[in-house]
Amino acid sequence: MDSPNAPSLSIADNSSQSVTLEGRSLILVNRRGELFLFENNCPHANESMDPLGGSLSDDSGDLIRCQRHGAEFLAHTGECVAGPCMGETLTPVAFTLAGGQIYLD
C-alpha cells in the first residue's frame, strides 16, 4: 500500500481526472461523491481515453465519455453502454483511501 505519488483527493463531484499511480495510467472518477478507478485504456482501440485532457464525465456524473470516438461508459461499473465498444468494459482498479490519498490494493 506504499505509494509516495498517491494523488490527493481534490477531484470535484461528477468529474474525472487522469492519474498515474505506480507507473499505471488511470482514470479516477467521482460520481456524486463516490470514487471509482479504471485503467486509462478504452476497449475500442486500446488507447487512452483523454488525449484532450480534462474531465470525461457528463453533468450527471453517471457517464464518462471517451474523447477519441465517443464511447460512453457507466461511471460506476465501466460498462460501455453506447458507441463503438458497446458491451465491453473498462478495467476496474482496486484501491484504498487513506489519509485523503489513494493507494492501489
Ligand code: FES
Ligand atoms: S478509442 Fe475510445 S471510443 Fe474509440
